[in-house]
Structures are given as C-alpha cells and as structure tokens.
Amino acid sequence: MEYRDYYETMGVERDATQDEIKRAYRKLARKYHPDVSKETDAEQKFKQVGEAYEVLKDPEKRVAYDQLGKAGAAGEEFTPPPNWDAGFEFSGGGFTEGDSAAYSDFFESLFGQEAKQAQGRQRSYHMRGEDHHARVLIDLEDAYNGAARTITLQAPDLDARGHVHTRDRTLNVKIPKGIRQGQKIRLNGQGSPGMGDGAAGDLYLEIEFKPHTLYRVENQDLYLDLPVAPWEAALGATVKTPTPAGVVDLKIPAGSASGRKMRLKGRGIPGKKPGDIYVLLRIALPAADSDKAKELYKKMQQELAFNPRAALGV
Amino acid sequence: MSTKNEILKGQILDEEVMLTLGELSRACTIHADWIIDLVDEGIIEPCGRDVSEWRFPGICLYRARSVLRLQRDLGVNLAGAAVALDLMDQIEQLRIHLHVLEHDR
Numbered sequence: 044m045e046y047r048d049y050y051e052t053m054g055v056e057r058d059a060t061q062d063e064i065k066r067a068y069r070k071l072a073r074k075y076h077p078d079v080s081k082e083t084d085a086e087q088k089f090k091q092v093g094e095a096y097e098v099l100k101d102p103e104k105r106v107a108y109d110q111l112g113k114a115g116a117a118g119e120e121f122t123p124p125p126n127w128d129a130g131f132e133f134s135g136g137g138f139t140e141g142d143s144a145a146y147s148d149f150f151e152s153l154f155g156q157e158a159k160q161a162q163g164r165q166r167s168y169h170m171r172g173e174d175h176h177a178r179v180l181i182d183l184e185d186a187y188n189g190a191a192r193t194i195t196l197q198a199p200d201l202d203a204r205g206h207v208h209t210r211d212r213t214l215n216v217k218i219p220k221g222i223r224q225g226q227k228i229r230l231n232g233q234g235s236p237g238m239g240d241g242a243a244g245d246l247y248l249e250i251e252f253k254p255h256t257l258y259r260v261e262n263q264d265l266y267l268d269l270p271v272a273p274w275e276a277a278l279g280a281t282v283k284t285p286t287p288a289g290v291v292d293l294k295i296p297a298g299s300a301s302g303r304k305m306r307l308k309g310r311g312i313p314g315k316k317p318g319d320i321y322v323l324l325r326i327a328l329p330a331a332d333s334d335k336a337k338e339l340y341k342k343m344q345q346e347l348a349f350n351p352r353a354a355l356g357v
Numbered sequence: 358m359s360t361k362n363e364i365l366k367g368q369i370l371d372e373e374v375m376l377t378l379g380e381l382s383r384a385c386t387i388h389a390d391w392i393i394d395l396v397d398e399g400i401i402e403p404c405g406r407d408v409s410e411w412r413f414p415g416i417c418l419y420r421a422r423s424v425l426r427l428q429r430d431l432g433v434n435l436a437g438a439a440v441a442l443d444l445m446d447q448i449e450q451l452r453i454h455l456h457v458l459e460h461d462r
Contacts, residue, residue, distance in 0.1 A: 072431055077421040079441065081448075089430075169388050174422060191364050215364045228367035242386075247419065248367065254433060259457045261382045266457050288421075 049108065057109070061102065063294045068096040077176045086176055087197070089090045104154065111153075121206035147209075175246045179228075181218055183255045183265075186312050187287045189220035194248070223316035224260055226250045249298065257285060263318025264311045265308035270327040271295060276303075286310050286320055293322060301326040374415030375404070381413050383420050395421055398435045400442060 050057050053067045075089040082088070098104045110267060118206050179192055196215060197209045214233065222228075227247050234244025252260050259266040269284050279297030286307065293305065303324045313319020331337045343349075383388040388392060392406070395401050403411035403422050424438040433441065 069431075076427065076430055078426050079445065098449060166423075174426075217364050217366045219366075222369065224453065227370040227416070229370055229415075229418065230367040231366065232364055245384075246367075247422075254456075259459075261453050261457050 045147075046096070047147060047148060049098050051207035052091050052095040053099060055099075056148045061100065064096070064099045068092065068100070072096075072147045083178055090146075097146070098150070098154070105139050107152065136306050169328075170237060172237040172244035174244040175234045177246065177248050178249050178251050179216070179218070180253050181222070183252055183258060183260060185218050186219065186222050186252070186289050190218045192216050196246075218250070221312060222250050223263055223312060223314075224252050225251060235347040258287070258320075260312075262298060263314060263316070265318065265320045267320060267322050268325050269293070269322045270325045271299075273326055275322075275326065277325050278303070284322060295324065299324055368415070370415035370419050372416075373412045375412040376415065376418060378403075378408060378411050378413070381418060382420055385425060387425065388423075390426070392421065392438065394435060398439050400424060400439045407444065 050059070053059075053064060055063055055067045061320055062278065071092045072089065075085045075092060077086040077089055079085075080089075081107065098108050127251045175196060176195055177196060179194060181192065185192075192215070194214050196212045196214065197260070212229075216228070216230065217230075219350065224294055227249055230246040230248065232243040233246035236243050258266055265287070267284070267286075269282070271280070271282060274280075275282060276299040277297065279299075281292050281294050284293040284307075288310065291307065291310070294305070295305070301324060305322045307320040307322060308312070310320040329336060331340050376384070378389050378392060378412060382392050385392070392401075396403060396411075401413060401417040403413045403417070405411045420442060423442060424435070427433050427438045428435075
C-alpha cells in the first residue's frame, strides 16, 4: 500500500488553517473537475483531491492523519503502525460527499472502519452508480473506416470483506465510421455499479484525434498543405494529392498563388453530411544547388520583369 | 460487465439521437422540472414548440449530466453552470481553430 501525502496533494503546508485547506480544495476541484478540465488524468486527480480533502477538512481525521507524521513519503510502501488511531474517535459523519468507493487503499486502511459502518447504514439504500468519463485517442483513419478500441479503466471493486480495491477493467469499444473530434459516445450501464437496487452509471467516451502528420481536422473537414512546383502553380497542372481514403488527382488552375485554397468536396470525414478536404497550395522552390539550376534562376532573373514586393510600394 | 472479447457499441450523442423530455430526465435520473429549468436557462435547446413535442439532440444529455455534476461537486448554480459550459464550448472551438492555423503560415 502506498503512503499518500494529502498535504502535497492539496498543495498546502502541514500547518495550513482549515480555511486555507478549504480554499485550496475549491481551487483544485475547479481545476480538475472532469467536466471542466482538459487534462487526460483529470478524473483521477479530482478523486485524489477529494480524498485528501475528506481527511484534512475534518479536524479529527486530520489530527489522526498527522499522527502518522512523515512515517512515509508519498508513493512509498506503507503500513500503519499498530493502534495508530488509539485515542481517536471519528465522530460519525463518515463519508460526507464524493465517491467513497473510489478512495485509495491507503485511505481505506486508515478510515476503513468507518467506511464499513457507512456502508452498513446504506444497506437499504438505493443509489445510482457514478458515471465515468474517459478520453479515447483515435487515428484520423479510424473515423474513415471505423475501428474497435481497447480501453482500460480503473474501477473500484469491493472484496468479500468489504475492502475497496482498484481493479483494471478492459473494454472493447466500437468506434463508428464518421465519428468526429470531441463527440461523445455513451455506453449504457458501463459506469460504477449502483448501490442496492440502483442502476449502474454510464460510461462516456470523448473522442480525440491523435495529431496527424498531414491533415489538420476541423469538425468534419480536413486541411492539407500540398507542395507544388512553381511551374505547376503558374502553368496549371493535374497533381496527385493524398486523402485518408487514397490518392486522388487534383487540377491546379494556371496562375495559382501560394496559399490558394482548393476544396475536395465530400472527401472529408464521412457521414450523412460528409466533410470536405481543403487543400492549401504551398509553392516549393527547387534548390539552386547545381549549375543547371543556377543558370535557370539567372535566366528568370534576367528575362522576367518580376517585383515580388510591388504591392509593398518598394 | 462485459467479457474480454465482446465489442461494445455505444450511442453517439449527436444530432441524430433525439430524446423526449421523459427519456432525458430518466437518463439523468432527475425530475423533468429540473430539465425544464435547464431549457429556461438556455443550457439545452430542444426542437419542437410544446413541451410534449420537445425533442432533445443527444448532446443535451451530456450537457445536462455535466450541469448535475458541476452543481454537486462545485456548488455552482444554473447560471454559473451555463457560463462554464458556454466558455468550455468556446475554448474547444478555439483549440480546434488554433490547431488548424498553427501550420497555416
């Protein structure tokens, strides 16, 4: 079992006042709230902060916790000394808020007695299980073809003696074709189990695309930088361009400037209203690294009356 | 609980999923009056004029659940939750746009 430094979790000094602890909690709860935070491990951090606050906000639990002193550093293996809590009586209250089943083994071993009492009181009590959130990273290609993703979630589990353990739960989830960045998938009943006759919570997956080397994604549309030779842009050409569904031919009109935006209609993320691919032309200059190339550049310099800064008035 | 090899199919919360007021309040395990408060606050917008004709796009379920959690965990009121959700939507759109523009030079 790992020792948890609740003061470190809350970012407060060991002699912090109750008010300071409350303020630190409010700030961290806002920062890591899974509905607000964009951090990948927000839900876990939010629970850790909730657990720390559960102990530190209660002066009796806090004094008892302080008795342990620096018996261990955060993350180290830890066993509470025998009778460490002798002389303390936790005056009921128990778990006042939060998802007690999600607290750590460390918390459980210190305050577990009370947890069991709390659960005993709740025996005839029905409550819906917690919802869970997870972010799923997918490849852009998965949105074109559909995919199955394996996700691993940490789920609290009660053993026969009523102790709480976290257990890894693996789920295979279908990622449907046409899914878009930020969309949510709801998996009915895949959250925490309910208490009593309460229904299980739901699992919400938020889709996030991994950054792609070629394409940027905006809703159902894609953006692609396509390098073209100066003569292709100047004279017009049909060039090959990649799309996630395969290579297509793109006609470049004569006289195209760098940055020209061209649309491949319906080639974006598929769906009822499929997205488009916007191709941005980037004129690539051939390197003047041979006598032949230098000669051609010099010829253009001599024979073309071209001032690229004419619009700047110089 | 699922077995290891089963592939779970979820419901995408998009415009194609439409929930009635009853379905939405059941999915949130909350009284329909509270959902009506959310509509009055402009946090979720149903299609249809009359309450009995209301149909909520799937994403409303996610927003309603978020509000419930924000109220419970952070003690914000409905107006505060509405502000938070709107700002988060804006941040998400800006984030996507920034990502597109980052290479757009």
